[in-house]
Amino acid sequence: MTLRKPVKVEPGQYINLWIPLGPLSGLQSHTFTVANWSIRAQTELKVFVGVNRGLTSKLRDAVKRGLKSNIGLYMGPYGATIAMKGYETILLVATGLGVVAVAPYLQGLVHATRAHEIRSAPVHLIWHIPSWKQAHAVFDIIDFALALDEGDDTEEGGGKPPQISGIKISMCYEEEKSSLPPKVQLFIREMEKKESEKPGRTRIKVYNRDLPLETLLINDAVISPAQGDSEKPTMIAVVVITHGGSDNDVRDSHFGTRVAPSYILPHWDIS
Structure with missing residues (x-):
């Protein structure tokens, strides 16, 4: 628009x-x-x-x-925005095109971290993808946030070396790989190759059907001593945004509670 x-x-x-x-x-x-x-x-x-x-x-x-x-x-x-300053771990969980509502948070967090407005904090997006037919439309948004996270700009911090927020993304898709669009298949192969070359050290990890959500949540939610000048234990911000009927079952089985689904979500770009 x-x-x-x-x-x-x-x-x-x-x-x-x-x-x-x-x-x-x-x-x-x-x-x-x-x-x-x-x-x-x-x-x-x-x-x-x-x-x-x-x-x-x-x-x-x-x-x-x-x-x-x-x-x-x-x-x-x-609508209101969710304040995430003061947290030492930030966990974003989205299903389907619910990731659309998460993308602006990624962009804002990267900027705030690099500009020294907030302390550097790990940011982990866990994204369940029932259908790549729609999800591939938001790749450019995620790529933009990752590119910002990897940049070397120092102006926003008043000349200070920029902090790096360390975004990582865990993606899980439900479809057969052979049925996916060629561009998506290529993306998955590239991510799998990087993971095999550097196990556990890649920014993006792709799973087919078997998303170890409980393990990922436990790893991100381990209580640790306060960091830096913080006077409180590790604080974890968790945002859960869902979209689509079948996604409710996935969300309920992992979180044990129903969360209001994201209201808007999409695949026609009218800009």
């Missing part, structure tokens, strides 16, 4: 969007999570559209007919 005036959006916030696509579209609006973040106000917002009925269905049909751009109105941003 290209805006006429810049707007500041914090991680986790959403907008209400109206796009005129038909005689009754004036009565319809839809809520979308903003999938990108910047330290400054932005004139471009990225959203992903999960196609159901109503506005999203009409938007899909319009894109199939060749729609490249259109006018629209939005209200927002709305």
Whole structure:
């Protein structure tokens, strides 16, 4: 989405969007999570559209007919962001396209760490992927956060050497590898090769069906003495965002409780 005036959006916030696509579209609006973040106000917002009925269905049909751009109105941003300063371990758990709502947190955490606004903390994204058909659409967002994490920029810290947050991602997919798109198969082979060459030292690890979630959670949640100038024991921030019907069963079996699913999630980029 290209805006006429810049707007500041914090991680986790959403907008209400109206796009005129038909005689009754004036009565319809839809809520979308903003999938990108910047330290400054932005004139471009990225959203992903999960196609159901109503506005999203009409938007899909319009894109199939060749729609490249259109006018629209939005209200927002709305919603609160989750403060993660003061935590010594940050664990993000997402299922399906729930990762869209997590991506801005990754980007914001990398910036805050490199700018010395917060203490360097391990950040671990655990991502369950029921279908690569949708999930591959958000690769660019994750790649962007990883690229920032690996950068060598020193300006944001006032000339100080940047801190490195150390993002790692554990991904688990449910489909047969042979049925996946060629680009995704290549990505998986590359990640598996890196893991075989450097066991336990890669940023991204890919699992097929058997995600050792309990082991991963225990490893990230081990209580350790306070770090640095902290006066408290290790504090762990955990964010769980889900999407899709079958994902509820996966979430419940591992967490023993039901968590409200993320409301917006998507695969049509209308920017």
